[in-house]
Amino acid sequence: MPATNYTLILFAIVAVTRALGVYEAHRTREDAVQQGIMRGLVEKEARRQAPGVVTSVDEKVRNFTTLREFGGTISLIDRVLRQRTYGMKIRYTTKAEGLVSWNGGEILVDNKRFSIENIPTVVHD
Structure with a gap:
């Protein structure tokens, strides 16, 4: 599973653990x-x-949901927090796939449309 998907699962695990x-x-x-x-x-x-x-x-919190290096104990949640942090680093430093298509003289990027003549304005914005 790519990091962009499993970080949300790890966030949910941490949130449920804290609520419990x-x-x-x-x-x-x-x-x-x-x-x-x-x-x-x-x-x-x-x-x-x-x-x-x-x-x-x-x-x-001190015993079970804090990273060991900050005074917590070695626990499963320590590993989950580290994996979540690593996944977030990947998530925010990896370029996501964009949906680019052409329709005549228009370029469609995700849900935004612009013409070839508007490229300098779009790039500047």
Whole structure:
């Protein structure tokens, strides 16, 4: 598969992974609240003592979605992020195929039409 195609898949994997990390942090907090209530705390106090979602997300980001060279651990997402970055480099440094055709005295490039006489203006623009 060309790099111009698989980078979108890798972006989706990273986005879903991040969303799952936030969801897991939320579930961890809710479980801690429930455990506090089972120990006899009032819900408000249990929520105050439960770890915050932001704290859990920060920890997960640091451990699982940060490149190793920036303090993350060796993980599958490290490889995915590196592949995505490499694919984006290819995507933005490789010329894409254009659709060029002729229709009499007109040139059609993708969905744009211009005549041969207009080439200097088109190139200048």
